[in-house]
Amino acid sequence: MVGNIILYFVVALVMVIFSFMAVKTTKILRAATYLLFVLLGSAVFYFQLGYQFLGAVQVAVYAGGIMVLFVFAILLTNRPNDDEHPLRSHRRVLGMLASVAGAVLLLWSLFTMPMVEGEGVRSLSDALAAGPDITMKMIGQAFTGTEKYQYLLPFEAVSVLLLACIIGGVTVARKR
Amino acid sequence: MDLNLLWYLVPSVVMFCCGVYGFVTRKNMIAILVSLELILNSADLNFAIFNRFLFPGSMEGMVFTLFAIAIAAAETAVAIAIIINIYRAIGSTEVNETNSMKH
Numbered sequence: 001m002v003g004n005i006i007l008y009f010v011v012a013l014v015m016v017i018f019s020f021m022a023v024k025t026t027k028i029l030r031a032a033t034y035l036l037f038v039l040l041g042s043a044v045f046y047f048q049l050g051y052q053f054l055g056a057v058q059v060a061v062y063a064g065g066i067m068v069l070f071v072f073a074i075l076l077t078n079r080p081n082d083d084e085h086p087l088r089s090h091r092r093v094l095g096m097l098a099s100v101a102g103a104v105l106l107l108w109s110l111f112t113m114p115m116v117e118g119e120g121v122r123s124l125s126d127a128l129a130a131g132p133d134i135t136m137k138m139i140g141q142a143f144t145g146t147e148k149y150q151y152l153l154p155f156e157a158v159s160v161l162l163l164a165c166i167i168g169g170v171t172v173a174r175k176r
Numbered sequence: 177m178d179l180n181l182l183w184y185l186v187p188s189v190v191m192f193c194c195g196v197y198g199f200v201t202r203k204n205m206i207a208i209l210v211s212l213e214l215i216l217n218s219a220d221l222n223f224a225i226f227n228r229f230l231f232p233g234s235m236e237g238m239v240f241t242l243f244a245i246a247i248a249a250a251e252t253a254v255a256i257a258i259i260i261n262i263y264r265a266i267g268s269t270e271v272n273e274t275n276s277m278k279h
Contacts, residue, residue, distance in 0.1 A: 001178065008179055012187040019191045019214055023198030028207055035210050038191065042221050045184065049228040051238050061245050066213070066252050073206055073256040077263040095200035103193040110185055122229055123178035131232030142239055151239055158246045165250035173257035175264075 001125060004048065011048075015041040028078060032070045039063050050128050053139055181229040185222065192218040205259050205269045209252065216248050 015038050022034035039062045046055035122130065132138075143155045191214050198211030220241045227237025263269050266276055 005179060015187045016190045019194040023194045023211055028204055031207055031210050035213055039217060042217055045221060046224055049224055051224055054224060054238050054241055057242060057245055061249050066249055069252060069256050073259060076260055077269045092201050095197045098200055099193040099197035102196055103189060106189045121180050123180050127229050127232045134235055154243060158243060161250055165253055169253050169257040173260050
């Protein structure tokens, strides 16, 4: 249990710091790299919460696929040594206001919500013990059935969406 | 002392608000997309956290996180195709200069 807490603190610190750096740095390739660390951190959280398949998908799709897309796009569209220009001040103030006010509001409502004081909040070990281990068989059945709590139609819709996205991406980005 | 719901939600809140800040202040379109990924990722993380701590007997949060990841991948691919096309057309990815598409 102590190991879990230490792991949580390390990963949470990494995620917070790299989220800040991903939006503050002026070099765009560095922003993408910091985003990669944030995505890997949330994959560790998924593993810690007992969703091994989800963590693996996060690493494969986000950290593997989307990051490669980002790096390709950055290298295709950025001249070397072409850093982002300094931001105009009123937009920086506006962004700071929106994000700080949002964070304060969210954290305030988080720490005053009624279920935090009641018995409804489990610890991680209780929550892991309360549910079944999620096996590949359960995930496969959830994705390929048509009963209640089974999702064949959205699954097929996502596959059609990915096909449309492949064709759309090629059509939009090809040379004329 | 043990980890509970709130501990996991706090990094998610910070990630979301960093994403909002970047989304408002960035001028490069790919940097805006990076901020958007931060926001989406914090929402995905919340699905999984609420599923684990409040409804540990079911797995709907995980399933919808999987769908959200797939749709985010599709959205990013199309967005990057559009950005590359804009770069070919006007030679820049700054949002201020893309208004020339109107004319």
